[in-house]
Amino acid sequence: MTTTPEPANARKPRPTRHRGPVMLRGGEPDPRTHDGTTTDQRLLDRRGPTDWVHTDPWRVLRIQSEFVEGFGLLAELPRAVSVFGSARTPQDSPHYASGVAIGAALAEAGYAVITGGGPGAMEAANRGASEAGGLSVGLGIELPFEQELNEWVDVGIAFRYFFVRKTMFVKYAQAFVILPGGFGTLDELFEALTLVQTRKVTRFPVVLFGSEYWSGLVDWLRTTMVPAATIKDTDLDLFTVTDDVDEVVRIVQEAEKARQAGDNGGGMRALPVDDAPSDA
Numbered sequence: 001m002t003t004t005p006e007p008a009n010a011r012k013p014r015p016t017r018h019r020g021p022v023m024l025r026g027g028e029p030d031p032r033t034h035d036g037t038t039t040d041q042r043l044l045d046r047r048g049p050t051d052w053v054h055t056d057p058w059r060v061l062r063i064q065s066e067f068v069e070g071f072g073l074l075a076e077l078p079r080a081v082s083v084f085g086s087a088r089t090p091q092d093s094p095h096y097a098s099g100v101a102i103g104a105a106l107a108e109a110g111y112a113v114i115t116g117g118g119p120g121a122m123e124a125a126n127r128g129a130s131e132a133g134g135l136s137v138g139l140g141i142e143l144p145f146e147q148e149l150n151e152w153v154d155v156g157i158a159f160r161y162f163f164v165r166k167t168m169f170v171k172y173a174q175a176f177v178i179l180p181g182g183f184g185t186l187d188e189l190f191e192a193l194t195l196v197q198t199r200k201v202t203r204f205p206v207v208l209f210g211s212e213y214w215s216g217l218v219d220w221l222r223t224t225m226v227p228a229a230t231i232k233d234t235d236l237d238l239f240t241v242t243d244d245v246d247e248v249v250r251i252v253q254e255a256e257k258a259r260q261a262g263d264n265g266g267g268m269r270a271l272p273v274d275d276a277p278s279d280a
Contacts, residue, residue: 011151022073023149023156038142039160066164073157074172080112081252082169084188085121085179095180098209099124101245102177107134109249114173117149117156121179126152139165166191175205175252180213196238203259205251206239214241
């Protein structure tokens, strides 16, 4: 019987430690589903027996515990960049190759790389960071279907609630890099843009990687939303579109320098009233 030899560059299993929902390299987050539903679904579902209503206050403690676990795990994380993209990106896709290159470049520049911890583009960025010797972080989410943290994650945690997970993406990152993706990627993109537009975060670069993929969306923003006055033309300056990995790193580094200068009393400017966000 002939067996196929294992590729020379195959990923070798690494020891895994678990602390509640926290994973330190490896393993799979427990989906913790009940009857095929997720925690988010049970929280938002108003149907069924009324006794569920009386359990909602106790869910506050579960939500609180998720914040505590996330803050505790990530509090000492070095400077980091969150990278988003489709879980459906195949390994032979140019978008996957871009994710690997971006993850490696960020790691070489001294940044940890944070992703959703799943397959596809997220795996690519984690892989690039890990192979370059950087810290590769995965923030997973409970889903109705099984989704493991990819094998390139060094430190991972599985969240039940999307809104807790999204807080961690922003709180512990200095920038967002958005690879081609679907609804989840767009959700993170517009969450970030809203936070920057409304000044909930400052000097937070948002980079769309892949001009061919993003050009249609950008054109729609420019030709539909701006004329409708639902956003200002200056809101288009809140993000950068590029195909250059080196430019991604440069944008992140320049924003970090500006932020440090502002923290030291230099470079901060008061925004005039007419620069107020057009839409919250």
